Amino acid sequence: MFMRFQAHRGLKLVRGEGQYVWDSEGRRYLDAHTGHGAAFLGHRPRKVVDAIKEQLDKLMVASTTFSTDAMEDCLSSLGKILPSKLNNVYFQNSGAEAVELALKLAFKATGRRGLLSFRNGFHGRTLGALSVTWNSEYREGLPLLRAEFGEFNDISSADLINDETAAVILEPVQGEGGIEPSRRDFLVELRRACDEAGAVLIFDEVQCGFGRTGATWAHQSRGVEPDILIAGKSIASGFPISLVAARDWVIEGLRAGFHGSTHGGNPLACAALKASIELFIEENVPEAARKMGKSLASMISEYAELKGEGLMLGVRVKQPGRAIRSLQALGVLALKAGEDMVRLLPPYCITEEDCSFLSGRLRRVLSEQSS
Numbered sequence: 001m002f003m004r005f006q007a008h009r010g011l012k013l014v015r016g017e018g019q020y021v022w023d024s025e026g027r028r029y030l031d032a033h034t035g036h037g038a039a040f041l042g043h044r045p046r047k048v049v050d051a052i053k054e055q056l057d058k059l060m061v062a063s064t065t066f067s068t069d070a071m072e073d074c075l076s077s078l079g080k081i082l083p084s085k086l087n088n089v090y091f092q093n094s095g096a097e098a099v100e101l102a103l104k105l106a107f108k109a110t111g112r113r114g115l116l117s118f119r120n121g122f123h124g125r126t127l128g129a130l131s132v133t134w135n136s137e138y139r140e141g142l143p144l145l146r147a148e149f150g151e152f153n154d155i156s157s158a159d160l161i162n163d164e165t166a167a168v169i170l171e172p173v174q175g176e177g178g179i180e181p182s183r184r185d186f187l188v189e190l191r192r193a194c195d196e197a198g199a200v201l202i203f204d205e206v207q208c209g210f211g212r213t214g215a216t217w218a219h220q221s222r223g224v225e226p227d228i229l230i231a232g233k234s235i236a237s238g239f240p241i242s243l244v245a246a247r248d249w250v251i252e253g254l255r256a257g258f259h260g261s262t263h264g265g266n267p268l269a270c271a272a273l274k275a276s277i278e279l280f281i282e283e284n285v286p287e288a289a290r291k292m293g294k295s296l297a298s299m300i301s302e303y304a305e306l307k308g309e310g311l312m313l314g315v316r317v318k319q320p321g322r323a324i325r326s327l328q329a330l331g332v333l334a335l336k337a338g339e340d341m342v343r344l345l346p347p348y349c350i351t352e353e354d355c356s357f358l359s360g361r362l363r364r365v366l367s368e369q370s371s
């Protein structure tokens with residue numbers, strides 16, 4: 001019955017707890033897949049589960065045309081972690097949807113049509129988001145918006161920004177297309193060119209944001225701020241919610257009702273987001289990601305080539321598809337990235353012991369591949 005075009009891993013999951021999931025046969029897996037990174041705060045963190053249950057007993061549905069405590073509380077929590085200039089927040093349900101809104105805002109704010117994105121960039125599977133996504137397999141045969149693709153981390157890509165450019169969109173650390181951290185000078189140059197041309201600079205932190213790279217937002221460790229920040233995946237511990245946060249100038253002049261969303265800002269999602277932000281602050285999640293990321297990276301770098309930041313790591317292998325299947329058989333869930341990478345997106349609560357286990361399994365898989 002399930003959509004036949006959905007790729008499948010041949011595994012049925014029945015339970016999740018912290019850094020582990022269990023399949024229908026009772027086998028435990030260390031989860032370095034975390035639902036494409038969504039369970040970065042671990043599976044079912046107590047505080048978040050409790051907050052959702054509590055909200056469920058009060059109010060489950062409210063259109064954003066009404067105020068709710070859930071929304072107000074969630075916005076004030078967000079104020080603690082969002083850069084202060086990005087103070088116009090709109091909630092959506094998925095990353096791709098938030099990308100769509102960001103592009104709409106950029107078109108409206110500039111009155112232009114030009115889009116600049118980058119090789120190996122990934123922004124989601126809806127038509128607008130696909131227009132700025134590099135992978136041609138995802139794009140082929142579809143009518144898309146016109147976009148140019150620049151070379152990632154090449155400062156001369158900034159020459160492609162001109163007075164027809166509405167938006168420049170990129171991931172400060174590329175995820176799906178191959179784990180690739182952006183260089184500071186590259187972001188500085190894009191920022192300068194966007195300011196000069198009056199274009200909107202959009203950072204898509206759906207995967208790299210919310211502590212995963214060791215900073216609250218990945219762009220903060222580069223010292224370059226966007227006009228629009230997009231977040232999703234892990235921000236509510238995997239409860240479906242995403243957001244767009246924009247500077248004032250981007251939303252000036254928009255009429256009320258310019259955009260809408262039935263489920264965007266749902267009270268349960270807002271409660272989950274607020275509790276997740278509290279947990280994020282209490283547990284100093286970025287610090288944990290930095291520390292455990294360093295541990296894991298130092299173990300793996302003894303035998304493999306590694307890229308990434310914090311707990312967003314890519315390991316170069318010859319056959320990533322085969323490698324992740326072998327890892328699964330050995331009790332570790334991981335993902336692919338690009339053509340030649342195993343991507344590891346473990347949760348912040350992973351321990352030293354988990355890191356040794358993961359690294360040991362990976363080493364075994366790599367040595368089997370090379371023999």
Ligand SMILES: *Cc1c(COP(=O)(O)O)cnc(C)c1O
Pocket residue numbers: 036093094095096097099122123124125171175176204205206207208232233
């Ligand atoms: C996953 C992802 C998206 C799309 O998010 P969905 O929730 O799957 O729509 C967009 N941008 C980046 C960087 C992502 O990693």
